[in-house]
Amino acid sequence: MEIIHVVLGKANPERMNGVNKVVYQLATKQKLLGKNVSVWGITKDLTINYGERNFNTILFKAYRNKFKLDKAFISALKLKAGKAIFHLHGGFNPIFYSISKQLAKHNIPFVFTPHGAYNTIAMERSSFIKKIYLSLFERPLLKRSAVIHSIGISEVAGLQSIYSNSKCKLVPYGYETNTTETAVSLAGNFIVGFCGRLDIYTKGLDLLVKAFAKFTVAAPNAKLWIIGDSDERDDFFNLVKEEGIADNVVFYGSVFGQEKVDLLKQLNVFAHPSRNEGLPASVLEAASLGLPCVVTRATNTGEFIEKYDAGVVVEQPDVNELYKALLQIKSAIDTNGFDSFSLRCKAMVVEEFNWNKVVVDFDTMYAAA
DSSP states (O other), X not given: OEEEEEEESOOOSSSSOHHHHHHHHHHHHHHHTTOOEEEEEEESOOOOOSOOOSSEEEEEEOOSSTTOOOHHHHHHHHTTTTTEEEEEEOSSOHHHHHHHHHHHHTTOOEEEEOTTTTSXXXXXXXXXXXXXXXXXXXXXXXXXXSEEEESSHHHHHHHHHHSOOSOEEEXXXXXXXXXXXXXXXXXXXOEEEEESXXXXXXXXXXXXXXXXXXXXXXXXXXXXXXXXXXXXXXXXXXXXXXXXXXXXXXXXXXXXXXXXXXXXXTOSEEEEOOSSOSOOHHHHHHHHTTOOEEEEGGGSOHHHHHHTTOEEXXXXXXXXXXXXXXXXXXXXXXXXXXXXXXXXXXXXXHHHSOHHHHHHHHHHHHXXX
């Protein structure tokens, strides 16, 4: 049985889109473990502008009408009846509603992963529009799915609040651990870093800027490094200026590959204060380098951070709580040294997010579907 992942984009890991990164890693590991796996990408640009990969990738045209399916997609889908299981990635995407209709029409089972879209806080944004969309499109998609895959506890709770069901499976994603690279704290520096898409509200970057501004009173030489970009860049810069910390903030924009790793290795702390998430790959990437992390509970990484003492967990997205967490992590590093965190952070990723184990869990989920 073939496994076909469907994603908006090209599953290109050299992008800030976390869903694409995760699908790339999942498909890569499934192929290495002998699975028959493909990725179908829906994109405006059909150019093959990504690196070599071990799984087959087929690109289909995306249209201005977000419900419109490429005829080539429909034709290809029909040929997979009785031969494949589909795995759709992303909540509140109109094209997946249309795909789910085609899959149901041809009796092809599918797994659906919302990727954090049903987190309770996420549902509060544009709640009126979401309620209408949920009733007309999202709930029918959920009903058609054979299994609804959640990657964090917050999403399970959010899902049950909008669609009570017994077909939800909680399976965290894995992460390909970086075994050759380790962060090294430089004497005299204290650098807090963030890496990801500049979605100010969702990622809690407004909270981070304000908390860091308070933190600089206690640590005047501290720096905040921002790796990532979006059309909200100017709004982010305005936040920094309003807090009077422009001299303490370094903006790198979009950086990928070894250049990004080299920047992350210079951090003292990785901060990810999201208001809602699925399971942020950037936190796992940072931890795999031995970096302690300050995260909100909404990232769905908190239980692991606590279990391994790999950082500090903030219960609610709050400026004062985030400020206290930065003070706490700095105090721990000053007292016990940076290296005290490194082994615990790496162990967390290796032991809790091992792809070999995770792929077996996915096989069980696909069998249930």
